[in-house]
Amino acid sequence: MKKDTKRITTPLTDEVVASLKAGDNILITGVIYSARDAAHKRLCDLIAKGEPLPLDIKGQTIYFMGPSPAKPGQVIGSAGPTTSGRMDAYSPTLIAHGLKGMIGKGARSAEVVEAMKKHKAVYFAATGGAAALISKSIKKADIVAYEDLGAEAIRRLEVVDFPCIVAQDCYGQNLYEIGVAQYRRS
Numbered sequence: 001m002k003k004d005t006k007r008i009t010t011p012l013t014d015e016v017v018a019s020l021k022a023g024d025n026i027l028i029t030g031v032i033y034s035a036r037d038a039a040h041k042r043l044c045d046l047i048a049k050g051e052p053l054p055l056d057i058k059g060q061t062i063y064f065m066g067p068s069p070a071k072p073g074q075v076i077g078s079a080g081p082t083t084s085g086r087m088d089a090y091s092p093t094l095i096a097h098g099l100k101g102m103i104g105k106g107a108r109s110a111e112v113v114e115a116m117k118k119h120k121a122v123y124f125a126a127t128g129g130a131a132a133l134i135s136k137s138i139k140k141a142d143i144v145a146y147e148d149l150g151a152e153a154i155r156r157l158e159v160v161d162f163p164c165i166v167a168q169d170c171y172g173q174n175l176y177e178i179g180v181a182q183y184r185r186s
Contacts, residue, residue, distance in 0.1 A: 007161075011059030012100035014120045020166045022173035026124060028162040032061040032103070034155040036082055039146050040090035047093055054145035055154065057094060061101030063126070066151035067141070076157075079135040081105040081126040088112050095121045103164055107176045117172050125167035125175070137162040 008016055010030030020026070033055065035043070046053055064084050068077030084104030091102060092115035103124045108116075116123065126134060140158040147153050167175045 010061055010101070012061060012122070013059065014100075017100055017120045017122050017170050020122050020169055021171075022166050022169045022175040022178060024166040026164050026166060028061070028124075028164065029160050030158075032063050032101075032157050032159055032162065033057075033144070034063045034065045034067070034079075034141075034157055036064060036066050036152045037086045037090070038149050038152045039154050040087050040094070042146060044090045044093045047097060053097075055156075056098075058098030059100050060098070061103060061124075062094070062099060063157065064102065064104035065126075067135070067155075068151070070141075074135075076135050076138050076141040078132050079138055080130065081134075084108055084123070091115065095119050103162075107174065108168055113168060113172055113174070116168065116170055120170045122166060122170055123168040124164035126162075126164045134163070 005025040005027055007027045007029065010028060010032060043053055064082040064087055065079050066082060067079045070077045081104045083106045084102065085106055088109040088111065091112045095115040096119055100121050101124060103126050105125055108123055115121065137159050138157050139160055142156050143153045144156045145154040165175065
């Protein structure tokens with residue numbers, strides 16, 4: 001573990017989110033949920049109808065991931081991040097309803113960033129191409145909703161030292177922009 005790595009535990013609180021800054025190396029322990037765009041659409045449709053969600057998202061973190069099938073003796077197959085832009089249409093609604101963390105890859109839209117600032121949420125980047133390594137931090141995986149979506153079903157994941165980086169914090173700082181600016185100055 002790097003000396004400057006922060007360890008956090010889920011569910012996330014406003015205080016924890018406020019302590020995180022773009023560029024921080026993070027290890028997450030606790031429960032996170034996996035969901036991709038099809039599940040996000042269903043959740044937002046329920047919110048629009050005023051119906052209850054199949055899980056309480058307050059303080060939770062959603063990992064934008066659809067795992068490959070688990071091999072015998074494994075908890076989960078490869079578990080790499082999905083491009084987060086696919087969830088941009090849905091994330092502001094979920095953030096407004098209590099979602100505190102998101103994990104994926106790639107930058108987020110201005111609407112997502114504004115929702116993160118307004119409601120104190122954070123976006124973490126997981127390393128694309130490291131799916132097999134990331135899956136080792138997942139100790140248990142259970143489908144909790146939308147089993148009919150297969151790999152895109154919502155899963156409850158118990159994680160220990162799940163590695164990620166704060167890509168965009170609740171203050172609007174964006175590691176993707178910071179990194180480009182630093183590169184240009186060099």
